[in-house]
Amino acid sequence: MRATSGTQGAAVTSPSRATSGSAAGLPARILRQGAYESLAMLRNGEQLVLAIVLPLLALAALVITPLLDAHGPSRIDIAAPGVLALCTMSTAFTGQGIATGFDRRYGVLRFLSTTPLGRSGLILGKAVAVVAVLAVQLVVIGGAAVLLGWSPRPEGILPAALLLLVGSAAFTALGLLVAGTLRPEATLAVTNLVWILLAAAGGILIPASGLPTAVEPLISVLPSAALGDGLRSALLDGVLDPIACLVLLAWASLASLAAIRWFKWS
Amino acid sequence: MPTTAPALEIDGLIKDFGPVGALDGRMMRVLDGVNLRALHGAVTVLLGANGAGKTTTLECAQGLQRANGGLVRLLGEDPYRASPHLRARVGVMLQDGGLPPSVRPLALLRHVASMYSAPLPVDALAERLGLDEFGAVSIRRLSGGQKQRLALACALVGRPEVVFLDEPSAGLDPQSRTIVFDLIRELRADGLAVILTTHLLDDAQRLADYVYIVEGGRTVAEGTVAELTADKDSDGVRELRFDTVPGLTLPPELLPHLRQLESEPGQYVLRGELTASDVAHLAQWWAACGVMPTTISLAPRSLEDVFLDISGRSIR
Numbered sequence: 001m002r003a004t005s006g007t008q009g010a011a012v013t014s015p016s017r018a019t020s021g022s023a024a025g026l027p028a029r030i031l032r033q034g035a036y037e038s039l040a041m042l043r044n045g046e047q048l049v050l051a052i053v054l055p056l057l058a059l060a061a062l063v064i065t066p067l068l069d070a071h072g073p074s075r076i077d078i079a080a081p082g083v084l085a086l087c088t089m090s091t092a093f094t095g096q097g098i099a100t101g102f103d104r105r106y107g108v109l110r111f112l113s114t115t116p117l118g119r120s121g122l123i124l125g126k127a128v129a130v131v132a133v134l135a136v137q138l139v140v141i142g143g144a145a146v147l148l149g150w151s152p153r154p155e156g157i158l159p160a161a162l163l164l165l166v167g168s169a170a171f172t173a174l175g176l177l178v179a180g181t182l183r184p185e186a187t188l189a190v191t192n193l194v195w196i197l198l199a200a201a202g203g204i205l206i207p208a209s210g211l212p213t214a215v216e217p218l219i220s221v222l223p224s225a226a227l228g229d230g231l232r233s234a235l236l237d238g239v240l241d242p243i244a245c246l247v248l249l250a251w252a253s254l255a256s257l258a259a260i261r262w263f264k265w266s
Numbered sequence: 267m268p269t270t271a272p273a274l275e276i277d278g279l280i281k282d283f284g285p286v287g288a289l290d291g292r293m294m295r296v297l298d299g300v301n302l303r304a305l306h307g308a309v310t311v312l313l314g315a316n317g318a319g320k321t322t323t324l325e326c327a328q329g330l331q332r333a334n335g336g337l338v339r340l341l342g343e344d345p346y347r348a349s350p351h352l353r354a355r356v357g358v359m360l361q362d363g364g365l366p367p368s369v370r371p372l373a374l375l376r377h378v379a380s381m382y383s384a385p386l387p388v389d390a391l392a393e394r395l396g397l398d399e400f401g402a403v404s405i406r407r408l409s410g411g412q413k414q415r416l417a418l419a420c421a422l423v424g425r426p427e428v429v430f431l432d433e434p435s436a437g438l439d440p441q442s443r444t445i446v447f448d449l450i451r452e453l454r455a456d457g458l459a460v461i462l463t464t465h466l467l468d469d470a471q472r473l474a475d476y477v478y479i480v481e482g483g484r485t486v487a488e489g490t491v492a493e494l495t496a497d498k499d500s501d502g503v504r505e506l507r508f509d510t511v512p513g514l515t516l517p518p519e520l521l522p523h524l525r526q527l528e529s530e531p532g533q534y535v536l537r538g539e540l541t542a543s544d545v546a547h548l549a550q551w552w553a554a555c556g557v558m559p560t561t562i563s564l565a566p567r568s569l570e571d572v573f574l575d576i577s578g579r580s581i582r
Binding site for chain 1: 328329330348350351353354355356358360362363364365366367368369377378380381382383384417420424425426427
């Protein structure tokens with residue numbers, strides 16, 4: 001109905017005192033921010049390449065080539081958990097890092113923190129967005145792996161879900177730490193470079209035990225190796241790897257503390 | 267019922283930035299004693315040159331920066347620890363907009379509206395500010411004036427009682443300017459406390475109920491425009507302009523108490539306290555030179571004169 005536009009001016013701006021300035025409820029604010037950010041990530045072409053296309057390519061490459069043959073009989077069973085770990089790193093670290101870095105540059109973080117959402121709502125909304133996009137990735141990439149013959153151990157699903165959550169927290173905190181301390185161009189470069197390095201040699205796709213013995217202890221305390229090896233233990237053997245879980249918890253705590261200490265909103 | 271307590275109260279605000287450099291650990295004091303009080307139903311203007319501390323003052327009032335000293339009370343609360351309920355009563359338009367470039371304007375406005383339990387109707391607000399004309403393109407394609415109108419809509423959509431507008435007329439085309447200025451007057455009539463910054467004297471003169479002049483991180487003068495421009499010592503005429511042939515030089519001894527400048531070739535401005543006998547001297551001098559100005563105009567003391575008197579320099 002647009003016919004009344006000429007006389008609506010006062011009604012539009014007049015803040016009737018009875019209804020003026022009230023905040024939506026906390027869960028609603030966080031979920032709406034999460035939905036808004038996850039749609040933004042899924043609509044963005046580069047983010048989609050990072051979140052869906054590259055993990056699918058990695059899955060195909062690991063199934064076609066003999067790279068994983070030393071680690072077990074079934075290529076797809078070893079490949080799929082690592083690719084899910086890679087998805088987590090794509091979305092939580094690189095994707096959220098780049099998005100947050102540019103939002104910071106454009107003042108979006110500052111503006112949203114003046115609304116009822118606030119700083120903490122903004123961060124929680126980002127966590128919701130990471131989990132939502134990760135869920136989409138699990139369906140798409142997990143579905144593709146099942147089509148390729150993947151059969152994860154059912155008793156490993158719960159431990160895997162736990163590791164994915166802790167891993168998301170660790171990688172999101174690391175992404176926000178980079179985004180909140182570097183310029184957005186540098187964030188773009190750093191998060192992409194780290195993604196490539198960890199994907200290639202961070203124990204995420206190829207088990208840390210397959211790397212040279214000199215570097216193996218160093219690699220296995222990286223969040224990438226902890227998540228990759230942890231997911232493989234869960235989905236191949238059906239057990240929760242407590243060391244991997246503790247390593248991820250440590251990264252999540254340390255990166256969160258560092259982000260709280262050094263994150264710059266403007 | 268609108269309350270009579272000030273919407274915003276700032277007393278002796280101090281803010282340091284820094285450290286200045288990696289090796290140099292010194293802090294830089296950007297605000298050193300800002301005092302301000304903004305009432306409901308009034309437009310309060312912070313006027314000052316770029317770098318005077320206007321934006322930092324607003325950021326402390328909005329809770330975006332933590333004050334290093336002094337008192338800041340927004341609707342009676344500390345804005346740095348604002349609850350969502352306090353933030354819901356306050357609308358903010360940042361100087362750089364805070365708008366994500368890849369999002370479409372109405373999608374952003376709807377998202378911001380979703381943070382409030384009873385926001386203004388988005389379609390009506392968008393129409394009022396003319397956002398529906400460009401609602402379907404992404405924000406990065408908007409002109410400066412269109413972005414300012416969108417940022418203003420985002421500040422107002424939650425039905426605030428207090429709005430902060432940081433340089434609301436920056437980059438506005440004449441059409442946007444009229445829309446924005448009319449809306450600001452309407453907000454005041456509706457009882458909102460409007461707090462805005464500007465470095466444009468004309469904006470301040472047109473909009474302000476109360477002006478604070480900010481200079482070097484301090485509020486150095488305050489009052490209504492009429493109070494600030496009132497002149498006890500003269501009849502109030504502070505400027506004489508005339509246009510004639512270029513290149514004339516007024517003899518310095520003729521009117522020594524006036525500042526003289528030729529702003530454009532052939533356009534002359536005399537500033538200072540002007541009396542009838544000054545004008546007579548000037549007319550005699552024109553006659554002696556054999557020139558007749560094509561225009562002559564007198565103007566009362568303006569905010570520009572106030573600013574010049576206080577800071578010894580022009581605001582621009």
